[in-house]
Amino acid sequence: MVVAGTFITVEGPDGAGKTSVLTQLLPQLKQHFNQPVILTREPGGAKISEKIRDVILNPEFTEMDARTEALLYAASRRQHLVEVILPALARDEVVVCDRFVDSSVAYQGGGRQIGEEAVLAMNQFATGGLNPDLTLYLDVPVEVGLARIRQHRQNQFDRLDQETVEFHQRVSAAYQRLLAANPERIIAIDATRELAEVTAECLAVLKAKLPALWQ
Ligand SMILES: Nc1ncnc2c1ncn2[C@@H]1O[C@H](COP(=O)(O)OP(=O)(O)OP(=O)(O)O)[C@@H](O)[C@H]1O
Numbered sequence: 526m527v528v529a530g531t532f533i534t535v536e537g538p539d540g541a542g543k544t545s546v547l548t549q550l551l552p553q554l555k556q557h558f559n560q561p562v563i564l565t566r567e568p569g570g571a572k573i574s575e576k577i578r579d580v581i582l583n584p585e586f587t588e589m590d591a592r593t594e595a596l597l598y599a600a601s602r603r604q605h606l607v608e609v610i611l612p613a614l615a616r617d618e619v620v621v622c623d624r625f626v627d628s629s630v631a632y633q634g635g636g637r638q639i640g641e642e643a644v645l646a647m648n649q650f651a652t653g654g655l656n657p658d659l660t661l662y663l664d665v666p667v668e669v670g671l672a673r674i675r676q677h678r679q680n681q682f683d684r685l686d687q688e689t690v691e692f693h694q695r696v697s698a699a700y701q702r703l704l705a706a707n708p709e710r711i712i713a714i715d716a717t718r719e720l721a722e723v724t725a726e727c728l729a730v731l732k733a734k735l736p737a738l739w740q
């Protein structure tokens with residue numbers, strides 16, 4: 526399949542504000558971009574992928590092995606890619622995805638300590654090597670993200686939310702390594718500020734980095 530279009534991903538630790546920012550951004554992108562925009566997410570975004578999401582995040586499955594978890598994320602990603610992302614890119618659309626391979630490298634490679642290179646290689650098999658054109662990294666200290674989740678979600682914590690602070694610190698450190706290794710693709714945004722400010726900076730970065738998309 527020919528890949529045209531533009532692929533934008535949004536990353537960050539749990540509670541960074543990805544969903545909130547994307548909810549604010551999407552109408553503005555639809556208004557200002559000269560190509561159709563779709564918003565999707567991982568794990569999920571397609572029927573089979575959402576079923577896999579339910580299995581991965583189910584807090585009852587405490588026995589899940591780290592490599593099983595990594596393979597499930599990659600399987601969910603493959604189906605989402607084939608059904609949703611690649612067809613939209615082939616139609617020359619803009620795909621905005623809440624999390625992608627960087628999340629697996631950070632959470633499974635770094636957080637679960639099964640190897641960032643190994644997880645990347647496994648995901649290259651799943652994606653055929655598709656990389657985002659641009660990644661917005663919403664940067665918040667682990668404690669800030671977790672505090673936001675604990676404050677607002679009451680008792681609805683998924684299996685990953687329930688991980689230790691040390692796990693989330695390893696995830697954050699792996700993200701910092703991804704940032705250092707991909708300075709052109711991954712742009713860090715200080716997401717500790719008010720939501721409106723964070724959204725405005727995301728828009729400004731999109732404008733500066735992808736000027737051809739703007740009407
Ligand atoms: N800039 C902000 N300042 C304060 N609170 C925020 C901000 N952005 C989001 N929040 C709040 O933090 C919580 C987590 O936000 P959100 O669900 O958007 O994050 P997320 O990155 O999508 O999280 P996750 O990865 O865990 O799904 C929500 O209750 C949201 O209202």
Ligand SMILES: Cc1cn([C@H]2C[C@H](O)[C@@H](COP(=O)(O)O)O2)c(=O)[nH]c1=O
Nearest residue numbers: 539567568598624625628629632685686
């Ligand atoms: C794609 C992906 C996600 N995760 C983790 C990150 C979160 O804790 C959950 C669910 O994501 P959401 O943003 O809260 O919807 O899954 C992961 O560990 N590996 C991945 O590849």
